[in-house]
Amino acid sequence: MKKVTLQNISVRYITGDFTDIGLKDYVIQKLKRQYHVKEFWAVNDVSFSLEEGDLLGIVGSNGAGKSTLLKVISGIMCPTTGKMSVEGTIASLLELGTGFDGELTVRENTFLRGAMLGYTREFMNKKYEEIIDFSGLGEFQDRRFKQLSSGMKSRLAFSIACLVNPDILILDEVLSVGDGAFRKKSERKMAEVIKNGATTLLVSHSLDQIRRMANKVLWLDKGKQIEFGDTKTVCDHYAAFLKEKK
Numbered sequence: 001m002k003k004v005t006l007q008n009i010s011v012r013y014i015t016g017d018f019t020d021i022g023l024k025d026y027v028i029q030k031l032k033r034q035y036h037v038k039e040f041w042a043v044n045d046v047s048f049s050l051e052e053g054d055l056l057g058i059v060g061s062n063g064a065g066k067s068t069l070l071k072v073i074s075g076i077m078c079p080t081t082g083k084m085s086v087e088g089t090i091a092s093l094l095e096l097g098t099g100f101d102g103e104l105t106v107r108e109n110t111f112l113r114g115a116m117l118g119y120t121r122e123f124m125n126k127k128y129e130e131i132i133d134f135s136g137l138g139e140f141q142d143r144r145f146k147q148l149s150s151g152m153k154s155r156l157a158f159s160i161a162c163l164v165n166p167d168i169l170i171l172d173e174v175l176s177v178g179d180g181a182f183r184k185k186s187e188r189k190m191a192e193v194i195k196n197g198a199t200t201l202l203v204s205h206s207l208d209q210i211r212r213m214a215n216k217v218l219w220l221d222k223g224k225q226i227e228f229g230d231t232k233t234v235c236d237h238y239a240a241f242l243k244e245k246k
């Protein structure tokens, strides 16, 4: 069954508008007839589809459009053009710390995050111990979120996202933050989530990790879809491209 389908998805950013330059400069430039905005296509004509249990690895150089594409699939941003269908509950881990309140404790944030993902308090009560256990943050339950290290923050975010059993799991470079031991444990957890039928999208700069985990790979460059296909083929082409670029 198709879970995620993107048809000719493009995303345009506008730069130099009044939110960028401030109201004062906007008025001055407007009066002088010098006000111009720039368009920038961060994602340009991307199409692919994923089925239940697929793990898509997304690769590409800095600025290729990977995070922007994940924001669109998560529903945080609307695509400028194209058609998309995403079926099921989504748990996404994008920029570290988004969706958390620094002043609240680890415990309070876990419930808050659960509520934001659409789960009831009853469900979260049942899951809470398991989440804290997995994150290894038992001693820190009553600490404020802002007092955690960045590795700890990402461990908490990852534990919540994986343990609420989402249909679609979206992960942006999160596994690179935790330490080696947690990374291994989280890879095993992801394999389990996928086995239970979740569809996962993972952005990673580690080609080894993508080769190990993904069954499909999307390669983006400057917003364009260079290739979408099976892991070995796309990773081999991307690795050759990186070698040539050096």
Ligand SMILES: Nc1ncnc2c1ncn2[C@@H]1O[C@H](COP(=O)(O)OP(=O)(O)OP(=O)(O)O)[C@@H](O)[C@H]1O
Pocket (backbone or CB within 6 Å): 013, 014, 015, 040, 042, 060, 061, 062, 063, 064, 065, 066, 067, 068, 069
């Ligand atoms: N809010 C924004 N306004 C304007 N341009 C943006 C905005 N966010 C991102 N961009 C631009 O869009 C392009 C794609 O950015 P994106 O963060 O999606 O790339 P990425 O592939 O995730 O990069 P990285 O590997 O460095 O994290 C970049 O050129 C970036 O500068």
